[in-house]
Amino acid sequence: MTTQPTPRSVARGTAAGAVRPAPSALPAATPVGYPRIGPGRELKKAEEAYWAGRIDHAEFARRTRELRRATRARLAELGLDAAAAAPESFSLYDQVLDAALALGIVPDRFASVLAADGAGDQAKADDDVLFALARGTVEQSPLEMTKWFDTNYHYLVPEIGPGTELRLTSTRIVDLFTESLEDGAGTRPVLVGPLTLLLLAKAQDGAPESFDPLDRLDDVVAVYAELLARLAEAGAPWVQLDEPALTADQRLSQAELAEALQRSIGRLAARADRPQLLVTTPYGGIGDLLPTLLATGAEAVHLDLTRGELPTVAQLDGVDTVQLVAGLIEGRSVWRTELPTAAARLAELRRRVTEAGGAADAISVSTSVSLQHVPHTLELETSLSAELVATLAFADEKIIEIVTLAAGGIEPGAVDGPRSVPRAFDGVQVPSVRERAAAVTSADTERVAYEERAEAQRQALGLPDLPTTTIGSFPQVGEVRAARAAHRKGTLDDAGYEQAMKEEIARVITLQEELGLDVLVHGEPERNDMVQYFAENLEGFATTEHGWVQSYGSRCTRPSILFGDVHRPAPITVGWATYAQSLTPRPVKGMLTGPVTILAWSFVRDDQPLGDTAAQVGLALRDEVTDLEAAGISIVQVDEPALRELLPLREVQHADYLDWSVRSFRLATSGVDTATQIHTHLCYSEFNVVVGAIDALNADVTSIESARSRGEILEAIDPGAFPRGIGPGVWDIHSPRVPAAEEIAEQLRRARAVVGPERLWVNPDCGLKTRGYSETEASLRHLVQAVREVRADAEVPAGA
Structure with a gap:
């Protein structure tokens, strides 16, 4: 059996006698994630100072707490001031590692690290275990690190085996929600979904060759259910489960993915002791998996509508019981959204939802993916040309776009080609460059034999x-x-x-x-x-x-x-x-x-x-x-x-x-x-x-x-x-x-x-x-x- 962390902070942030919040709709404007490093890289500076021993853990905790407080205040200032409008997407290192640690997914080789964290300051011990898995120790190599889908963000690969003891070992996500209540209306907790967690995981060293991390799906779902119950007790009206694995080809067939969705999201949704569930599908389209996802019982489903297509009426079967969250604002680029085009797509989505029997006015406007992939704000930039700035939108500006689009009043427009309004300032098109590229032949890409x-x-x-x-x-x-x-x-x-x-x-x-x-x-x-x-x-x-x-x-x-x-x-x-x-x-x-x-x-x-x-x-x-x-x-x-x-x-x-x-x-x-x-x-x-x-x-x-x-x-x-x-x-x-x-x-x-x-x-x-x-x-x-x-x-x- 795998040596596991002792239960830590499981009681923190739990409101005694709390009951599940009454059902409520998601706000009309809500992104699915926000940058967590701080506009001045406050997280980086705090971490590196702590790792170097220049500050103690108490100061580290104070700095990261102040960063979260400032983030929540900024999001409220931008219009995300309703309960659950702002996602609680903060992480000290990586969202996949957070999910793995919550479930006790820790490789055997870190047993000595876990054994050393049981005494003294528990919050410090929690963070030190997290950093040990992320960065390694003198004796042990860290978890493998690889790219998060088709982005330049790197996640840490969980290692799980048939004997890994899965149980709730950390409720940091509950603590962060409770903390957010102190700062205002309360955020929406965000957690990597169980299916994506296991599809991204690898078999622990020594596992049988036939073992697949998905073999532990039922066990993982059981721990997720316990964690959701803790969030319900704390008063969270909504929880966001990110399932981007649904947008990529997997080792499972579509039929197997559909079955796994029911075994995971479906079973979680069937429980009474939980908040309402928003399931997100960033980084692409999910196509014909949408009816299955709509049928899981989750109260809301997010779709990436910048890299994915608008769903057909047939794919919207079951939307009458689900709130759609339309990812119409591209979260991976810094180009300003053409709001008339986005308004036209939103209008068409509403028409199709109505035809499928759903409520068109229940659609929320969102980003396609988390805004962690773009900088915080254009307000800090002083050297970019005015012509270029007029075409740009960083995270804060994209939230303004979400709020604007959700509020209505944008006249729908059509687009013909990549952009309806081409950029025309100096440097965008250079005839000599285009002529040279057009003259390239296959001979320009060949060398003699190796x-x-x-x-x-x-x-x-x-x-x-x-x-x-x-x-x-x-x-x-x-x-x-x-x-x-x-x-x-x-x-x-x-x-x-x-x-x-x-x-x-x-x-x-x-x-x-x-x-x-x-x-x-x-x-x-x-x-x-x-x-x-x-x-x-x-x-x-x-x-x-x-x-x-x-x-x-x-x-x-x-x-x-x-x-x-x-x-x-x-x-x-x-x-x-x-x-x-x-x-x-x-x-x-x-x-x-x-x-x-x-x-x-x-x-x-x-x-x-x-x-x-x-x-x-x-x-x-x-x-x-x-x-x-x-x-x-x-x-x-x-x-x-x-x-x-x-x-x-x-x-x-x-x-x-x-x-x-x-x-x-x-x-x-x-x-x-x-x-x-x-x-x-x-x-x-x-x-x-x-x-x-x-x-x-x-x-x-x-x-x-x-x-x-x-x-x-x-x-x-x-x-x-x-x-x-x-x-x-x-x-x-x-x-x-x-x-x-x-x-x-x-x-x-x-x-x-x-x-x-x-x-x-x-x-x-x-x-x-x-x-x-x-x-x-x-x-x-x-x-x-x-x-x-x-x-x-x-x-x-x-x-x-």
């Missing part, structure tokens, strides 16, 4: 078997960040800034040589972010000052805004790469971010197909790659960690996406000589499903996240079908633990047995920007030591 390239690169580079390298970035120390900030403010001139960056590059090159790495990097001290840096140096982009979005935990990014035709006015990385190469005889990689990732981690224009935009970015990067080669850089890495991320959730749409995404990468990398080695890097997604596309990128070497998922990608690699170099990561850089040399050596031996020593590269899982130098140096020393041991294996005669 075998010929591999031999030329062996001769040119002279690398040993199992060559060692890193992914690109090195730790960004305070002095580097301070120099960048001073240069941006104008208090450090260009010469001083260049000198500061060169000093850091020289330090990184010297360190790598001393460590014994084979292929070096310049460390990227000049880059604030792997996408924003290129956006700042390419035409067609705008960058924000405060447009922060949570990627995972305390990690936040500022996605750039791609509003116009993309082109490169001047070389971007050549000077830094050639300076680094001048310091060492070992090869230094040129480091670029690929076109798909630049699109995925930006807010991209919606007035033309994504494939057209990707081709423009690919051509701009092609110019950079060929300039690096001309400057003497023999290895160029073009990172595509988002290749899997943008893969559509429905298989029927995969072919078109993979066609343009692969083509854009090859367009960027196919203009070089045979002896120039092209690398790419991919991380933190389930890449097993796109191995064919990874192969089609035609890179000479692919490094890929592997350590955190414990080498799962190796199971998908057929050496005959994937003949090029590959570097499965051997060090999980998103955890502070330092892997032992023996641990790395064992991973290498396993990888070598699959791909062979002549194709195996050795590298961390990802860039080192977020790590400190002490752990970086220790881990890289262990990496090099492990490689030497594994190389020595091949030198020992058989039977010796």
Whole structure:
């Protein structure tokens, strides 16, 4: 049996003698989620201060409490002041981890962590267990982390087995609702639904091969029922259960999904001791599953009507007993909603609901997905052009759109094409860029056969078997960040800034040589972010000052805004790469971010197909790659960690996406000589499903996240079908633990047995920007030591 946390805080927030609230309709305007990091990244700052020991838990709890209070006040100010109008979507780290911990889904390997949390401050113990699972400990690796559907948000993958003891171990969600009552009208608790939780989970190590996490559905539903009862006792009128798994192809058939819906949502809805249920289906359409969902007994159902279609009258069968929540405001982009178009769709939905026997006036207006995917507010931005600002809406502005649309008075209008009012300010359309993209032919995406390239690169580079390298970035120390900030403010001139960056590059090159790495990097001290840096140096982009979005935990990014035709006015990385190469005889990689990732981690224009935009970015990067080669850089890495991320959730749409995404990468990398080695890097997604596309990128070497998922990608690699170099990561850089040399050596031996020593590269899982130098140096020393041991294996005669 799995060792479980002792029951914690189960009694907190429970109102003695409370009864289930009287039935009530959802407010006319209600989003399904809101950013939780704070407009000034208050959550990030509090967490990192706590982890570093700069504040104690009491101060940490005070800061996060103040953030939640400010969030609730802001939402009420924007018009979400009715009971249950505002979602309680706050999380200290990840909503999936919250649900798993509430049910006691904790892997056996964390037994020692759980055993240590039973005494003293229980709230501190709860948070420390959560952070241990999320970040790992000195002894234990953290939970696997991967992308949340087709977004750049990362969730932690629950691990469950047939013997995992499931019981209510935390009622944090109840505490947050009770807290919200103190702050005003009371929020709507939000919880990942039971079906999505198990469809996203993985079997715990040691589970029978035949075990599927869904085998525990009945047990999970029983604990959800207990948690819902606690919320009813606390007085919550509504609870939101998020079931985005219904919008993606799953390992279950449609009939099996329908049956699972009845076993989960249907059984929960059948109970009397619960609040009313809102079931959300963000990230796409659910099609013919809608009648099943309407029949579960849930009082309200949310539909994503930006990526999903309006339901047909037939699909609305059963809507007469259910309130619809119409996700008409796109929650994943920063473009302002064309309210007349949204009003027209709302009117048509009401007509169809009426025809199906429902109440048209009972429809609430909402976002398509949680607003956690966009920044807090445009009010903080001072440097964006007025023309661009007029087309934008961040989270707060989208809530205003919801409230406006729900209030009525918007005259319905029609749209013909992607946008009814095309953007027309400078930079949106550049004729020379469009002419160049139109002239591209298939020859522009081809190189000579890999075998010929591999031999030329062996001769040119002279690398040993199992060559060692890193992914690109090195730790960004305070002095580097301070120099960048001073240069941006104008208090450090260009010469001083260049000198500061060169000093850091020289330090990184010297360190790598001393460590014994084979292929070096310049460390990227000049880059604030792997996408924003290129956006700042390419035409067609705008960058924000405060447009922060949570990627995972305390990690936040500022996605750039791609509003116009993309082109490169001047070389971007050549000077830094050639300076680094001048310091060492070992090869230094040129480091670029690929076109798909630049699109995925930006807010991209919606007035033309994504494939057209990707081709423009690919051509701009092609110019950079060929300039690096001309400057003497023999290895160029073009990172595509988002290749899997943008893969559509429905298989029927995969072919078109993979066609343009692969083509854009090859367009960027196919203009070089045979002896120039092209690398790419991919991380933190389930890449097993796109191995064919990874192969089609035609890179000479692919490094890929592997350590955190414990080498799962190796199971998908057929050496005959994937003949090029590959570097499965051997060090999980998103955890502070330092892997032992023996641990790395064992991973290498396993990888070598699959791909062979002549194709195996050795590298961390990802860039080192977020790590400190002490752990970086220790881990890289262990990496090099492990490689030497594994190389020595091949030198020992058989039977010796």
